[in-house]
Amino acid sequence: xxxxxxxxxxxxxxxxxxxxxxxxxxxxxxxxxxxxxxxxxxxxxxxxxxxxxxxxxxxxxxxxxxxxxxxxxxxxxxxxxxxxxxxxxxxxxxxxxxxxxxxxxxxxxxxxxxxxxxxxxxxxxxxxxxxxxxxxxxxxxxxxxxxxxxxxxxxxxxxxxxxxxxxxxxxxxxxxxxxxxxxxxxxxxxxxxxxxxxxxxxxxxxxxxxxxxxxxxxxxxxxxxxxxxxxxxxxxxxxxxxxxxxxxxxxxxxxxxxxxxxxxxxx
Amino acid sequence: xxxxxxxxxxxxxxxxxxxxxxxxxxxxxxxxxxxxxxxxxxxxxxxxxxxxxxxxxxxxxxxxxxxxxxxxxxxxxxxxxxxxxxxxxxxxxxxxxxxxxxxxxxxxxxxxxxxxxxxxxxxxxxxxxxxxxxxxxxxxxxxxxxxxxxxxxxxxxxxxxxxxxxxxxxxxxxxxxxxxxxxxxxxxxxxxxxxxxxxxxxxxxxxxxxxxxxxxxxxxxxxxxxxxxxxxxxxxxxxxxxxxxxxxxxxxxxxxxxxxxxxxxxxxxxxxxxxxxxxxxxxxxxxxxxxxxxxxxxxxxxxxxxxxxxxxxxxxxxxxxxxxxxxxxxxxxxxxxxxxxxxxxxxxxxxxxxxxxxxxxxxxxxxxxxxxxxxxxxxxxxxxxxxxxxxxxxxxxxxxxxxxxxxxxxxxxxxxxxxxxxxxxxxxxxxxxxxxxxxxxxxxx
Numbered sequence: 001x002x003x004x005x006x007x008x009x010x011x012x013x014x015x016x017x018x019x020x021x022x023x024x025x026x027x028x029x030x031x032x033x034x035x036x037x038x039x040x041x042x043x044x045x046x047x048x049x050x051x052x053x054x055x056x057x058x059x060x061x062x063x064x065x066x067x068x069x070x071x072x073x074x075x076x077x078x079x080x081x082x083x084x085x086x087x088x089x090x091x092x093x094x095x096x097x098x099x100x101x102x103x104x105x106x107x108x109x110x111x112x113x114x115x116x117x118x119x120x121x122x123x124x125x126x127x128x129x130x131x132x133x134x135x136x137x138x139x140x141x142x143x144x145x146x147x148x149x150x151x152x153x154x155x156x157x158x159x160x161x162x163x164x165x166x167x168x169x170x171x172x173x174x175x176x177x178x179x180x181x182x183x184x185x186x187x188x189x190x191x192x193x194x195x196x197x198x199x200x201x202x203x204x205x206x207x208x209x210x211x212x213x214x215x216x217x218x219x220x221x222x223x224x225x226x227x228x229x230x231x232x233x234x235x236x237x238x239x240x241x242x243x244x245x246x247x248x249x250x251x252x253x254x255x256x257x258x259x260x261x262x263x264x265x266x267x
Numbered sequence: 268x269x270x271x272x273x274x275x276x277x278x279x280x281x282x283x284x285x286x287x288x289x290x291x292x293x294x295x296x297x298x299x300x301x302x303x304x305x306x307x308x309x310x311x312x313x314x315x316x317x318x319x320x321x322x323x324x325x326x327x328x329x330x331x332x333x334x335x336x337x338x339x340x341x342x343x344x345x346x347x348x349x350x351x352x353x354x355x356x357x358x359x360x361x362x363x364x365x366x367x368x369x370x371x372x373x374x375x376x377x378x379x380x381x382x383x384x385x386x387x388x389x390x391x392x393x394x395x396x397x398x399x400x401x402x403x404x405x406x407x408x409x410x411x412x413x414x415x416x417x418x419x420x421x422x423x424x425x426x427x428x429x430x431x432x433x434x435x436x437x438x439x440x441x442x443x444x445x446x447x448x449x450x451x452x453x454x455x456x457x458x459x460x461x462x463x464x465x466x467x468x469x470x471x472x473x474x475x476x477x478x479x480x481x482x483x484x485x486x487x488x489x490x491x492x493x494x495x496x497x498x499x500x501x502x503x504x505x506x507x508x509x510x511x512x513x514x515x516x517x518x519x520x521x522x523x524x525x526x527x528x529x530x531x532x533x534x535x536x537x538x539x540x541x542x543x544x545x546x547x548x549x550x551x552x553x554x555x556x557x558x559x560x561x562x563x564x565x566x567x568x569x570x571x572x573x574x575x576x577x578x579x580x581x582x583x584x585x586x587x588x589x590x591x592x593x594x595x596x597x598x599x600x601x602x603x604x605x606x607x608x609x610x611x612x613x614x615x616x617x618x619x620x621x622x623x624x625x626x627x628x629x630x631x632x633x634x635x636x637x638x639x640x641x642x643x644x645x646x647x648x649x650x651x652x653x654x655x656x657x658x659x660x661x662x663x664x665x666x667x668x669x670x671x672x673x674x675x676x677x678x679x680x681x682x683x684x685x686x687x688x689x690x691x692x693x694x695x696x697x698x699x700x701x702x703x704x705x706x707x708x709x710x711x712x
Binding site: 206207209210211212213214215216217218220221 | 275276278279280281282283284285286287288289290293294406410
């Protein structure tokens with residue numbers, strides 16, 4: 001005879017399994033997301049160059065020798081009042097000037113960093129150096145009143161390239177504020193965290209010990225819960241899975257490596 | 268032969284805490300957060316000369332120039348010296364650089380880790396007292412506390428804030444213990460010693476002394492003579508171990524705690540003016556006062572982020588809303604306890620315990636207010652970590668007490684939600700912020 005308790009238990013199991021499926025699938029997707037390893041030192045950008053318009057563009061040459069470039073972040077400010085304003089960003093081979101990747105970005109008031117990711121640019125494609133340029137979008141021109149500017153730095157913080165204004169080299173000690181990255185898999189990304197020197201060992205057994213200790217403690221507690229001494233286990237599992245699902249399914253909002261950055265894809 | 272796992276919740280809590288802090292220590296680079304450089308070099312200065320800096324070296328020893336090591340990295344020599352003396356003594360066990368790395372860094376972090384585990388254990392015992400022996404609820408509260416990312420980060424860094432973490436937790440436990448024991452002499456002594464630890468840690472921990480005051484005032488119906496003697500005993504126990512360095516501070520700086528001397532000197536030397544946040548708050552000439560700072564700038568958002576997580580990030584986005592909701596729920600419960608809207612059987616036996624959440628909320632607001640005032644007056648970096656130990660104590664005490672009201676089931680759900688939210692928060696923080704941040708460091712190529 002199926003009574004109310006049976007139905008409740010069935011419902012709980014079904015919801016639990018559904019949530020578990022959601023979490024596992026999102027975790028699986030998460031591990032396949034490209035991770036970015038930063039190349040060279042980032043340049044912050046304290047001074048603004050602009051306003052960008054159809055006659056004024058800025059750019060920066062970047063050396064990519066021996067690396068495959070997959071993402072460049074630039075610091076762009078928009079202080080105008082129009083609802084929809086676009087800037088055009090193009091990555092060209094240098095010095096040949098052949099267009100490799102390009103796209104438009106809708107600017108957000110007050111946002112600073114824009115992350116431009118694109119299919120990787122190999123050294124064969126670029127020849128070892130690229131020019132990243134920000135200019136007005138053809139057909140959707142920027143005017144001076146839009147107050148769009150790109151940030152740069154003095155004192156030559158980046159020796160591998162130089163800043164360009166209106167297609168011409170700017171002062172030799174100026175560089176745009178930028179960060180550049182290459183895309184890697186999760187495994188390579190984790191492998192790049194090298195903190196072992198602090199512990200004076202070259203083996204990751206300490207991480208293993210930490211993880212083992214953490215899970216051992218968790219198992220001790222869950223076992224106690226499962227034995228019926230604590231009926232709250234279902235609430236815990238439910239809330240954990242709910243929050244995990246939310247966290248993993250809103251990666252742009254929560255689990256975002258550059259939370260204050262606007263992400264833009266270039267083709 | 269069968270192998271049986273022990274089932275003690277306390278063992279589970281300790282094991283979890285050790286696992287968490289070992290992972291943090293192993294993965295986060297030195298000086299990743301919590302101003303670790305400044306605290307490390309303060310202890311190194313003492314280790315190198317074998318004693319505290321003499322009066323004639325002040326104030327320059329607080330911000331030494333070349334050829335001293337790590338020039339322009341300011342030190343905390345004006346603040347209570349106990350933590351730095353212990354760390355300097357521990358440096359003797361790791362005097363040589365390890366694998367080419369700074370000597371003493373690992374042993375210093377190890378000491379902070381010990382303090383962190385001690386703090387978690389104190390929260391467990393406080394929770395157990397509050398929930399009348401329910402070990403599972405106490406364990407969940409302790410695990411939730413241990414998983415607050417800023418708490419774990421503090422426990423994995425060389426920083427006097429680790430001592431704050433322990434002293435605040437121990438004072439929470441001691442106050443509840445004394446309340447349950449009706450302020451008998453051993454329990455009163457525990458409160459006095461825990462208060463001494465508060466004084467030893469950092470001036471930012473001082474507001475939490477309001478907790479034993481409120482709890483003690485709750486039992487004021489009894490013999491006034493006894494109460495007076497016990498008050499003197501608590502104050503004496505708190506002051507005596509600290510008198511030596513307080514007198515030293517009065518002689519050198521004209522004040523016992525050294526906090527004003529520290530902040531004032533850093534301000535004069537332009538340390539704060541060199542930070543980007545100086546321009547946002549102190550440098551913003553349009554700000555008319557504290558309310559203006561909170562309402563017209565993003566100070567509160569940054570403070571909230573750094574209260575839960577670390578000083579490295581400015582926004583928590585959506586997850587910040589979940590944490591803010593946790594804080595708001597606990598604030599509501601604290602207010603309901605304070606106005607008599609919620610009653611606990613513990614309060615009927617001995618009046619006063621229900622004022623504990625409100626007292627802790629006041630401490631939290633006081634530490635947050637201090638951070639806001641220093642941002643406004645001196646343009647200091649928005650610091651959330653000074654308030655984190657009180658936040659942890661506030662959340663655990665409030666939720667624990669709530670489970671003893673007639674809303675027991677809801678209380679248990681909230682306790683489990685707290686533990687779960689912190690667990691997920693920790694994972695999200697590592698996955699979304701810390702790992703990309705660590706991976707983003709420049710690689711040799």
